Amino acid sequence: MQTNGLMGKFYVVCEWIMKLAFVNLLWLGFSLVGLIVLGIMPATVALFTIVRKWLMKETDIPIFRTFFQTFKKEFSNANKIGLLMAVIGFFLYFDFTYLKMIGGSVQFALSIPLCIITILYIITFLYLFPVYVHFEIKMFQYIKNSFYIGILNLHLTALIIAGIVLLSFFFRFLPGILPFYSMILVAIIVMWGAGQAFRRIEAKQKKHNVQREIIH
Template structure:
């Protein structure tokens, strides 16, 4: 028989699964209502902000209210980020299928991988750090993804394997969880990386110049994300 503690752990795990599925449905609804162009950025930012608070600080406010609160927080900035990333993706994918030489195709595939890394981390950077300005946020996301490349590769492999498994065996579940799967994987990575950065900041006392440089690159926001 299951103990009370075991039942509570199962209940907590199931609630987490349901919460992730509901976040994905809210992401889909926001993206569609924003006609994709005006929706995908705010939806991705809201997803990243909620998961960051959930994974890193254990905050699980009411999902609907918190999600749409995050959508409103940085709406136009996240719209601009979504448009930039979507436009870059369309251009690179078009080049992959239109250029005639394999060298240019390979260069565009590398560019697509870079865009994927930026897209994975830029919204957590927007939600969890004090970095401001689209160019600096993109640079910080790329630095975060490349600086923790081993975690990025592990997360990418887990996401690819899980997506393939659901596609082959349970396609409705893939639709239900969708973007929530990579968002959760990135959330686990940023929880580890941001935790290490916070611990490093607490243990060291750099010079004012070095501290300012560190903040310029990646300064973790404290407290509740706005």
């Protein structure tokens, strides 16, 4: 079908509305297949894989096949990383709970470094899926690189967080669309911001390599 003219553009918009909803429903369905605990990490990796391809102009990929193959391929590794991040998150939660019981000046003194660590944890988790689907590295390097990329691009990190906050207000007014567009829209915001960070890093690396060649 031709995409010229008003009707053509309307058709394209409708097609993308359907695509976004389909991927989000796949994410929900495959998360449930893995009983949430084992399904949510590989399902999220599969969702980010599709979003990354879309942002790289690969818009004609077979959605279900790509999602299913990625889910199956990354099931084990994604859950290993998820388990590690869950353990770290549990210890942070435990520390906050313990500090509430202590009270007094000790609570105040320990709350500051704990809050900083928690913020760094959130930033790392924010970039974890984009890094996972963009690079092929070892498991601990995914976490380390997510941390470094988030810290070195704080302005993009702030934009991503602001976008997610705005999106949450949007969902509060239209809660009925949550099953169809919640995670996919979050993934688009996060993957777009992370993509900008990746390009900045790649540009710096190219510049550094050129300078090194000139020196030599």
